[in-house]
Amino acid sequence: MASVEFLSGNEAVAQAVRLARPRVIAAYPITPQTTVVERLSEIVEAGELDAQFVHVESEHSALALLMGSAAMGARTFTATSSQGLLYMAECLYYASGGRWPLVMMNANRALALPWNIYGDQSDSLALISSGWIQAYAEDAQEALDMIIQAYAVAEDIEVRTPVLVNLDGFVLTHTYEAVSVPDQLEVDRFLPPPDLPEGYPGTFSMSKPQSLAITAGPGDYTVFKYQQHAAVMHSAAVIRSVGEKFHQHFGRGATGLIEGYRSEDAEFILITLGSVSGTVRQAIDELRRQGVAVGMLRLRYLRPFPTEELVEYLYSSTRTRHVQNIGVLEKDISFGHQGSVSLEVKSALYEYASRQGGAAVPVLNFVAGLGGQDISGEDVQNIFLELASSVNAANQSQQTLSAPGFSDVRFLGLEPFREENQHQDAA
Amino acid sequence: MKKPEEVSNPPCHLRPFKRSTSLAIWPNSPQADSGHLAFSNKDWRNMWPQIEWQACNSCSLCLLFCPEGAISWNANRLPIVQEDWCKGCGLCARECPKNLIAMIPQTHR
């Protein structure tokens, strides 16, 4: 029987890992990831999980070590954050290229400089092209569920791609909520055994020794890379079917790569990801009471990017209203351009529009929550009001400040720095 | 054309290889069977070790010091050089305690 426990996001992840029975756990401490591995070391020392808990001297070594374990056919786990994720960047590409089914949790945290230990999504978005499946949890329950599902997705023989499960630093990793923790037997029935079968690609063999992580010249390299791309594209279908199976087993959880909220008849849609979605839901409910047709699309996965699902949500023939304006709310900026998620969304919409003919729905980019900046319900309502007021009137930003030359990127929290306010300082 | 078991000792040996043009039978990950050799190195050398068998006492030092693993025993336990792998470095000649190996010019181009 499942039990309901009061857990932080990190503790929910630790429980999920315990239930998934990895053989090897290796991790290096970094705020705000630490409590995951603290709990796991306790769980291992208490004998509740039969795993090797390996202390490593860096994040780079943590991930490299787990590639060695995966090559031996073992299920593994690690967790990191921010600078740590960047420090292991080489190994992220190595692991996905080697097609090892690793699962890693990342506590989304700002990147130095300036130093900042609080949450934003710059770290994982910097590595969006690293070949890992990227999932973003909204709450502790989804974090637990995503970790368990991540093993099923990663180890699927057609996928064999590592999965990064992201939790917003502090806001999700350290916030406590009631979480339903499944029984070990239920998870054992849901997941394959923790040892990869003999002959599984990317593993050694005593009967037929293997050379792994090999070199490939220009022509061959392309084929290996195409295969990798095809596997990540295919993983979308596997994520959905694993989600459906999870729903059947445990009676909860979204099954798509995108989750909509009051979006079917919304004229103004905010696309976002992670824990801020809860705040967005509340703002939507409030504005709906005032008669504004607003809704949300929450991106649960950024890789594979759910282009088809996004188009289906935005342009479905069953929609009762056309979408007038789209906002993308994200805790990240790709300097010199715009937010990374905004780029993803626009790319998908452009492809759709260019195939269908006609103009794409306008997309405004809201960069907020950098370095742990609070995003209030009022902030989100203002974003929706701006989406509603900017129909047919480009660049009328009154609420947020645009970077020079990039009129559709709005930074939250720069209001006091607007030119018209500055003379007040001088006075 | 020599048989594979004559050109090298297992587990490393030269086997026929044809690059696949089908994704269906492309390797599942960047890996391959260990010891599967697809190409000979015979066109690397410009010298060849000629071994004087008559006085050879099978001391095995030429086998030991070959960086290529290119020297093996024949049926009479005399050293033979595998032409697929010898690079003509001359270490066998240098190490032969009886000076029975002469490096002579030879190329395969």
Next chain:
Amino acid sequence: MKKISIKMLPDDEYFVGHKGCGGCGGSLILRWTLKALGERCHIVIPAGCMSAIGFIYPQMALGVNAMIAPFAATGAVLSGIAAVIRAKGLTDIPVVGFAGDGATADIGLQSLSGALDRREKIIYICYDNEAYMNTGIQRSSATPQGARTTTSPSGQTAFAGSKKDLLRIAAAHGIPYAATASVGHPADFLRKLDRARQIDGPSFLHVFAPCPTGWGCATDATTELGRSVVTTGLWPLLEWDHGKIRINQAPHSFAPLATYLAPQARFRGLEANQIEALAAERDRTWVALRAWERETTNSVLA
């Protein structure tokens, strides 16, 4: 477990068809290692010459389970393999790292330190050709004083530091077994490899491995240099075994340095006073070594 020795080496070859240069010392040591440890061996090789010449699809020159590690991560990947061997209760699987001097003394030192600290049951072999040969002979922290490389073209800049002392670094971790060896002394190397595989914990072998391409010597000079480096006293054969250091060969007098230096283009251009400086440095090293031997032999802790 059969004892490893030259006579006991099997006919089987586990490293053939590689793309190493003629006379490559590193590939000779790798070939011996695999012959000695056999088919159950799992070997991890980081970016560098041995990985570049051994695993180019579709030519797989190693006959055992083998894997290329990220340059900086040999120790970590070895740990990952060792952890699963422990978890599954497997026995008699030698886990071997085979890394060059750059991958050991420079970029991989941290990862090696971690693996040694964790007391993993691994054999870590550093084949030392004293520069970054795979990228084209650039200076590493194992490049000896006075040696020319493409990033120390006069040889003078390589006087900046003396070669990192990997044996002492390994021994300072308190590991059970560490040793130096040379491609010129295969019996000594194989005896040490045999000792290493019987150690229940990490062992570290630092093996002298000439590179004819990078050193500017004849392709058949590899083994002779592997002997003259020992007789000149530049590469002491040493064994650290459970807290005691043993000098395996202590020559009464050293052969002239020129017997080792002259066949190598990388040392051409050394002035007489610089050669004297190298000799003085060598002598200081030996004084320290003998003191270390006395100290550890008399130690009550040993």
